[in-house]
Amino acid sequence: MWAGDLARKEVLRFAVSCRILTLMLQVLTRFLGSSSPVVYWFPAHLLLDQEPLLRTLETVPWKPVAQDFPPVQEASRNPIMHLLYHWKTCSPVTRYILGYFLTYWLLGLLLHCNFLPWT
Incomplete structure (x- = not known):
C-alpha cells in the first residue's frame, strides 16, 4: 500500500513513536503520582x-x-x-x-x- 511513498512511511513512524512516548509518559506519571x-x-x-x-x-x-x-x-x-x-x-x-x-x-x-x- 505505502511501498512507494517514503514520506507517508515517515509520517506513520513519527505518529506511532509520538503515541508510544505519550502513553509511556502517562503511565510513568500515574505510577509516580500514586506510588510515591x-x-x-x-x-x-x-x-x-x-x-x-x-x-x-x-x-x-x-x-x-x-x-x-x-x-x-x-x-x-x-x-x-x-x-x-x-x-x-x-x-x-x-x-x-x-x-x-x-x-x-x-x-x-x-x-x-x-x-x-x-x-
Whole structure:
C-alpha cells in the first residue's frame, strides 16, 4: 500500500513513536503520582512550615508568641478550603503551591474530558 511513498512511511513512524512516548509518559506519571508520597510530602511540609494560618498550638513545637498567630484562629474541617477562603492573607509559598495543584487539577479535568492525553 505505502511501498512507494517514503514520506507517508515517515509520517506513520513519527505518529506511532509520538503515541508510544505519550502513553509511556502517562503511565510513568500515574505510577509516580500514586506510588510515591514524597511528591505530596514536600508541598505539605512547606505549607506547614511557611503558612501561619495552618499553625495551631498542637502543631507548633516551640512556645508560641502571641504575634505568631492571626487574631482569629478557628478550627476548620478542611484546611485547604480555609486557605482558599483566605487567599489574600496567605504567604507567597502557599499561593504558589495551591496555584500549582489547582491548575494541574483544572487542566487535567478539561483535557481528560476532551480525550486529550493528560495525567
